[in-house]
Amino acid sequence: MSATSITSTRDRPRRRSKLLIREYIAFYLFASPWIIGRLVCTIGPMLSSLYLSFTDYAVITSPSWVGLDNYIHMFTDDPLVWQALRVTALYSLGAVPLTLLLSFLVALLMQQQIFGVRVFRTIYYLPSVISGVPVALLWMWMLNPEFGLMNNFLRLFGIEGPKWLFSTTWVIPSFVLMNLWGVGVPMVTFLAGLKAIPRHLYEAAEIDGGGLWAQFRHVTLPMMSPIILFNVIWGIIDSFQTFTPAFLMTNGGPANASLFYGLYLYNNAFKWFKMGYASALAWLMFLIILLLTGLVFRSSLRWVYYEGGLQR
């Protein structure tokens, strides 16, 4: 042991590297659940889904290679794909901006020193904890043309309400309206963002003679733009994933007017067991989302402000 002091200088790098290697191993051990999970549940499935998209596969028989047939069929021969894309696009064009505007507005109003903000914050968030089937059932009843709350309410003003879920024109607005009930989630992200804006920016704007509008336009909006971006992207992905309400409330009807993309994919896979075609649909959806997200990101270089000047 007396030799340690002499050799230690030479030993140190090696010992450190040994420690470092042990830490590396530990990193991979700790991260292994996620790494294995992603290999088995994300990367593997994505590859096999890519393969399946070039096959005809009805589960009972083994998949048979059909080349690009699924994709060709999708683009040239299946009007329902276009219907599903149209429905999804219409829905997100309504739901994304409206939800965004409303949640931003509510967050801005709550940011004023209102009495009992906490209670209101809770109330607005409340519907968001019960997504899925119960919400779908409740809204089916809310939007019942004869006895539902909505049309009963409209009747108070002498308005005969539309048939909502039973009308080809009103079925998408019905889903948009229902989506607005979940305004609490983006609202909370906006509240967090508003809280994080440093006071001195507003003070600086005030000293420069900026009124409320100028403060909003030149301080609040730029500072909130990353969160707006996040919510836009999230909203688009969410629209493509809409399944439960469409499946339960209308099953795509009337006349396919609410055939959401997620529902059409489900029908192909689990109703008609066209696993190959469903995989091709899934890949189309993936590419569209990728493209849209890319476009939004691209445009965001112009309208999103990153505080550190961190524009990528």
Place this chain on the structure above:
Amino acid sequence: MATHDLDAFSEAREGLVLRVRRVWGSQRTQRRVRITLSTLVIVIGALLMLTPFAWLVSTSLKPEGDVFLVPIQWIPREVRWSNYFEALTFVPYGQYFLNSVKVTGLAVLGTVLSASLVAFAFARLRGPGKNLLFIILLSTLMLPGEVTLVPIYLLFRNLGWLDTYLPLIIPSWFGGSAFYIFLLRQFFLTLPTELDDAAKIDGASLLHIYARIVMPLSKPALATVAIFSFFTHWNSFLLPLIYLNTSEKYTVPVGLRLYLSTLSNSHWNYLMAATLVAILPPLVLFFISQRFFIEGAVLSGVKG
């Protein structure tokens, strides 16, 4: 002369004070008006948000025919508590409830354990390729589950897991959603590393540091993840729908759907009673953990 100057000075000062006060006063009124208007809008909005709940409760307590009365009777003429009893015995609702509790409980447990291990690696350890892995982690956040729905279904089918709870539980034991890992990592980064170093000098293993130092200090973040994943798994519909065939194995959402198809669209009082029971667990959990949960949502929301 001097007094005159002084008078002029004080006059000027008084004028200034008055003007300042007027401006200040008007700004204060402005502010007051603004806050009053904001409050008014927020209150109306809150009432609108609550109305569907009121409608739910009111319908669930009405006798069959009164559901269809126009105009609406908010307070039922005859409060029928027995609706709940009938709604819950009409299908094996208790069974569904237990199934949901079981699946959700095991999935939440798996999520919290595995996500925290992975988050520990990302927050505290060095590893080659860590940055790349973290980028992959963030991009899986954006990957819609539908893309891998079919192949994962086929995988579990080949494993013989159809009509079992395994497809609903096991994936959660492998990190769950990237979102939870991200949230926990952010929290772990805020913890001081001095404690780790001290423990390391004492020869403590990393697992010890994880279990005895980081985890106990992270209770709020862990609870947030647990609550989030509780909501997700409790409300989950698509997965139990495709994996469970036997109706005794149904979870609450799939059971509710069975309800809808068997009762058709007329027995709204029973349907609403069953719906209310289904949303009770998340609502109760939300009220218990409310403040804390929204703080957590806030924490995770800033990732944009």
